[in-house]
Each structure stands twice: as structure tokens, then as C-alpha cells.
Amino acid sequence: MEPTTKVEKLYALIDDMAVTIQEHTDRTYLESLAEAGENLFQGKVVQEIPENHKDKLEKQLQEETPEEIKREEIRKAFQLAVIKGMKEAVQPHHAMTPDAVALFMGYLVQKLVKKKEHVTLLDPALGTANLTTAVLNQLSKEAVTYGVEADETLLKLAFVISNLQEYEVELFHQDSIEQLSVPPVDVIVSDLPVGYYPKEHVAENFELKAKKGQSYVHHLMIEKAVQSLKESGYMVLLIPNFMFESEEASALNEYIKKHAITLGLLQLPSSMFKSEQFGKSIWILQKKGKEAVQPRQALLAELPSFTRQDALLDMVRQIDKWFSDELNID
CATH class of the missing domain: 3.40.50.150 (Vaccinia Virus protein VP39)
Known part of the structure; x- marks a missing residue:
């Protein structure tokens, strides 16, 4: 299903970035998510990953970052991604406040x-x-x-x-x-x-x-x-x-x-x-x-x-x- 809301669009973007970073580095999903957030903040891909994947992510960043996104929408998009990451994390203290x-x-x-x-x-x-x-x-x-x-x-x-x-x-x-x-x-x-x-x-x-x-x-x-x-x-x-x-x-x-x-x-x-x-x-x-x-x-x-x-x-x-x-x- 195509993402429709700004929260869904931002989640899809940061999730894609995190998965790509995870696949090409030795980072966990949660660590890769932090890196994806850094890319969003910088407006460019800052990790050392294969050039073709880097180009693809750069293009996504330019084309798929929602405009005029509110603070709550950013928080909720990252919350969805963190919940996904915590399912694969083994530390018992990794849990999110509902x-x-x-x-x-x-x-x-x-x-x-x-x-x-x-x-x-x-x-x-x-x-x-x-x-x-x-x-x-x-x-x-x-x-x-x-x-x-x-x-x-x-x-x-x-x-x-x-x-x-x-x-x-x-x-x-x-x-x-x-x-x-x-x-x-x-x-x-x-x-x-x-x-x-x-x-x-x-x-x-x-x-x-x-x-x-x-x-x-x-x-x-x-x-x-x-x-x-x-x-x-x-x-x-x-x-x-x-x-x-x-x-x-x-x-x-x-x-x-x-x-x-x-x-x-x-x-x-x-x-x-x-x-x-x-x-x-x-x-x-x-x-x-x-x-x-x-x-x-x-x-x-x-x-x-x-x-x-x-x-x-x-x-x-x-x-x-x-x-x-x-x-x-x-």
C-alpha cells in the first residue's frame, strides 16, 4: 500500500535508508536508523556505502522527504521505525512508551x-x-x-x-x-x-x-x-x-x-x-x-x-x- 500521510511517507523513507545502511555496514537496524536521521538532518547521505546505493538514497532524500512536516509527525514517523527496530533488539530495556x-x-x-x-x-x-x-x-x-x-x-x-x-x-x-x-x-x-x-x-x-x-x-x-x-x-x-x-x-x-x-x-x-x-x-x-x-x-x-x-x-x-x-x- 502506498504511503499517504506525511508520517507514513517519512517512515517509508527513513526505513528504506536504515535497511540499506544496515545491509552495507555492520550496524544494527536501530544504529542504522540513527544514521538515516543524520542523513535527513544533513540533507545528504553521509555513510560510506556502495555508490549505486548512495545515489539511490540521495535521490529518495531529494524526492521523498515530505515538505513542511510538523514536529509531531517527525516524532511519530521515528517512533514507528524505532518500534520495528526494537523487535529485533535483544536488550530488555529497549521498550517504548505507548x-x-x-x-x-x-x-x-x-x-x-x-x-x-x-x-x-x-x-x-x-x-x-x-x-x-x-x-x-x-x-x-x-x-x-x-x-x-x-x-x-x-x-x-x-x-x-x-x-x-x-x-x-x-x-x-x-x-x-x-x-x-x-x-x-x-x-x-x-x-x-x-x-x-x-x-x-x-x-x-x-x-x-x-x-x-x-x-x-x-x-x-x-x-x-x-x-x-x-x-x-x-x-x-x-x-x-x-x-x-x-x-x-x-x-x-x-x-x-x-x-x-x-x-x-x-x-x-x-x-x-x-x-x-x-x-x-x-x-x-x-x-x-x-x-x-x-x-x-x-x-x-x-x-x-x-x-x-x-x-x-x-x-x-x-x-x-x-x-x-x-x-x-x-
Whole structure:
């Protein structure tokens, strides 16, 4: 079927380029996709591949690059290609935040920072910057943005995807639990990695280190995130539902009570997940500080299926009312 929308056309182009680069180099599809993004950015093929294939790609670049393409269309085209690449990747941490969830998290961040003149934002588990740019695409103001990612391939993809959307995201190739060279920020938004953290000598320095055995990477990242926020700063995190039922849950609850306020917990529709054990929620927190607001009632809800437009619109109205009533944000 011929691609018809700009998203489909751009996806077809970058996929063709990535496949050709993969066939003629020793790169994986995801690495080749980052190279395809670089070609798009430069407007020419910069890889050393056979001349006839290079000429073909150059011609495609000139003829098939959609004109006047929007940021969201670029993000969605690359998202499709990244999903394809992740199917062949063996690393368990290569996973993408579902599109509807990324957009919903963007809506929440936009509400939280509405009254701020200047915004600084961090994702300590950046991945390909899909979630971060989805959030930035919904902000009505510019944000100084930082992203930290330990995986070099994902970081390269984040670089080209941010560049093509004309965002200046300051990128750090780091393990954000061991090292986080970022100044304190107003907002942290992240799809938290889940599992055990292998560097026990690093975990030793955390309040949320496990009482015995390996510590949870998602717990340590929450502690690091709290440390990286300005006073009264916000966190919008995608977390696994089982996080509050694990053997370390009481320590996490105590830590949060001491350092932050839970503004809300929105459970994603179960239809999004293969089984209940993979379910996730969006956790909205505010670090304690002079401007922090303790709501009379936290925002607790189970979101309807994102395909049920009427139910979702009704939920958004209720959330808007909560923001107005509890946080005085219209």
C-alpha cells in the first residue's frame, strides 16, 4: 500500500535508508536508523556505502522527504521505525512508551508548569527521546531540557530525533543513578526502567537501597530524581503497578512521605497490557518546598481506554476540575 500521510511517507523513507545502511555496514537496524536521521538532518547521505546505493538514497532524500512536516509527525514517523527496530533488539530495556500515554503525560506536565515563566525539564532515562519530545510538543513555552541515557545507540537516536524536531536537548551519556551531571530542574518526566540495579557499591549510598540483595533500579532512580528537583518541583513518572506491593514498598512510601507529596496516581487501562502483572500507572509528585501544595484529595483514578474518546474527554474534564480546585491551576 502506498504511503499517504506525511508520517507514513517519512517512515517509508527513513526505513528504506536504515535497511540499506544496515545491509552495507555492520550496524544494527536501530544504529542504522540513527544514521538515516543524520542523513535527513544533513540533507545528504553521509555513510560510506556502495555508490549505486548512495545515489539511490540521495535521490529518495531529494524526492521523498515530505515538505513542511510538523514536529509531531517527525516524532511519530521515528517512533514507528524505532518500534520495528526494537523487535529485533535483544536488550530488555529497549521498550517504548505507548504514544497515547506519552501524550497524556505531556498534558499533565503542561498543566503543572502553566504558571511558570521558565521551565527546566529532565528525563533521567531518556531512551530515544520519544517521551521527552512528545511532552515538549505539548508545552506552550520553551523548556531548557536535559536527557540522560546509558545506552549509546538510544542516545544517538535521541540526538537525531531531537535535532529534527528542532529541540536543543542537552544529552548526557551516563548511568543516571551513578552519576547525574544536571543542575536542579523544575520537572522530571520519565518512563522508569524496572528491575534490579547491578552496581551494589553505588546502591550503598542510597536511602532506598535494598535491605538484602540487589536494589531496585526504579527505586534508586526515584531517589535520584527527588535529589535532582528544585524545591517544589514536579515529577510525572510512568511506574509499574506492582511497585507498591514489593517487599521494599514500605521503605519507598516512607521516603516519599519525607521528601515529597503525592499529587495523583492515574492507573492506565488494563486493556493496554498483556496481563495484569505488566500494568502501569502515572504517578504525579511534588517535592516538598515553600510553594508545594498538599491537595485535600489526591487525584486517584483509573483511566478509561484511550480508544473511548467520550469517556477520555470526560476524564480530562474531571482532571481539569481537580487541578483548578486543588492546585488553583486552570
